[in-house]
Amino acid sequence: MTRKSLSNFYSPSFLFRLIGTLLICVSLYAVFGWLTDTPPSLFLPHAPTMKMNTALGVALCGSALLVFNTRVFGIRAELFPALSLIAISTLTLCQYYLNLDLHIDNIFIEDSFSTKLPGRPSEATAVTLLFAGLCITLYSFRICTKALHCDLPILVGLFIPLLGVSSYIYGYESIATFTFIESMSLPTALSLSVFFIGFSLTQRESLLHSYFNNSSLTFRELRRLSFPVIIFPIAVGWIALYFIREQNVAPELGIASMAAICSIVAVIGLLWNSFKESKWQGQFAAEQKAKLLAQTELAFALETSMGAVLLFSSRGDVVAANSGASRIFGWEINEMKDMNLQHFIPPRLRDAHAGHVKSFRQGEKQKQVNDNLLNMVGYHKSGKEIPILVSINKQLIDGEMMFGAVIMDATGISDQLTRFKTQAEKDYLTDIANRHGLDAYIDSLQQERSGQLMSLLVVDIDYFKRVNDTYGHAVGDKLLQSFVVRIKSTLRFHDKLFRLGGEEFLVVSKRTYSDGAITLANRIRTAIASTPFACHDNTLSITCSIGVSDIRVGKDDFTEQLRKADEALYIAKREGRNCVRRCDEQTEIETAL
Secondary structure, three states: OOOOHHHHHOOHHHHHHHHHHHHHHHHHHHHHHHHHHOOOOOOOOOOOOOHHHHHHHHHHHHHHHHOOEEOOEEEEEOOHHHHHHHHHHHHHHHHHHOOOOOOOOOOOOOOOOOOOOOOOOOOHHHHHHHHHHHHHHHHOOOOOOHHHHHHHHHHHHHHHHHHHHHOOOOHHHHHHHHHOOOOHHHHHHHHHHHHHHHHHHHHOOHHHHHHHHHHHHHHHHHHHHHHHHHHHHHHHHHHHHHHHHHHOOHHHHHHHHHHHHHHHHHHHHHHHHHHHHHHHHHHHHHHHHHHHHHHHHHHHHHHHHHOOEEEEEOEEEEEOOOOOHHHHHHOOOHHOOOEHHHOOOOHHHHOOOOOOOHHOOOOOOOOHHHOEEEHHHHHHHOOOEEEEEEEEEEEEEOOOEEEEEEEOOOHHHHHHHHHHHHOOOOOOOOOOEHHHHHHHHHHHHHOOOOOOOEEEEEEEEEEEHHHHHOOOOOHHHHHHHHHHHHHHHHHHOEEEEEEEEOOOEEEEEEEOOHHHHHHHHHHHHHHHHHEEEEOOEEEEEEOEEEEEEEEOOOOOOOHHHHHHHHHHHHHHHOOOOEEEOOOHHHHHHHHHH
């Protein structure tokens, strides 16, 4: 059986019910004997039997365990039998020591079988029941806070019935020589011993519970030594007493043999345990060395890391931080150890971030966080928000969930990414946006007011291939640059110019629609054709053709409207170039063709 299953077996709810039921059955068995005028002896034919008031006390002990941790009218139910135990045992002791007759000796039936004081529990039984009631009361109110305080009333109450059981083991006739425990029956001693042992096993603060359930090295050694030091001497003592009584062995030889055998077994047990302890110490030293090496490697890795490494508890408190965290967030390492995760998040984002942390703690976002580098915003000691890249993981360490975060300052990275993005979206020759820039611009349009009217103008230089073939690509490149400058001079500040490729360009004109788009297109066409272009040592007169289509943002498909403008451009080229054509519908294009 594993340690976990043992802990489940010794759970308070199960063990309390088991022992409570057993004690009530024993008391009912004794009461049944009294009611049928045949008091049961139980176990030994000539030993004293359990008296009526003692049976009542044992039944109260059992009922207290059965109702432990339940409430009746807002009061803990176990207090009723516990206070009854204290009352009965206190009154009984008053009768013994104050020579009073309170007429409680025969509450239910006259006990004519008892040899002394019929029906009255013995002094030892009364004291034991008193401690049973005190233990139940103390644990019910959680008055015991330390192991010694918890075990003291249990050990005192357990000592008396164990003494009674030992007397019966080594000869129950000898019990008469102990005035204090006179007339304590074997069923009473066993029942009360079981009560205290079981009660102690269910209390996590008690030493007996630790003896059976604690997995530490000390308690493992203690359990191994139980047989040679405790159990074996008791068994050998009982065997030696048997041979002495049967006069097979002289008393002196029996006692000497018992002492010698117990000493040898105890020494063997101690030696064996010492060897085990030496082996454990060697393993422990090796584990400590490996742990120290791992900690050194980890510390070296943490301190040489350019990024921040932070370890958080399940509540978000900082457990450890490296110097990289100090460089990024501005706090000293000692300051961060008194901080919480929320201190590294801007105030405006803390509520939303707390929800993400809760989901991550419950496992809903573990894979997403582990597989991706998160782009987040951090909070510097100065109050400034800083862009950061974060990788987060969680691990179960010694039964507690811990969170680890590796953080990089993304300030420089963000600027560099912005630069790369700008370069990727800009045409290197003409310094205007290219196809990638157009895609980004289209995405931004989706965020604007739906239904906004715009125009698309696709502009193409006429006979540009002849320029390259006649004058070379250097002249062609210079012409493209001058062409862009001249188009820009005709546009308004909210119009955007893109290079689609080669000598083809796109003008996206906001607040222009229908006839206004035609007017803009003709203004561009006239500006291009009216003045020759000076390219190096050449003066070139060129024209352009323009196709126009209209679009309503959020309602018309941008790609489809661009295709229509491109088709309108081909119509302009077929109709002699240096002209503007508009096509709002496919049917108009077909008619023009």
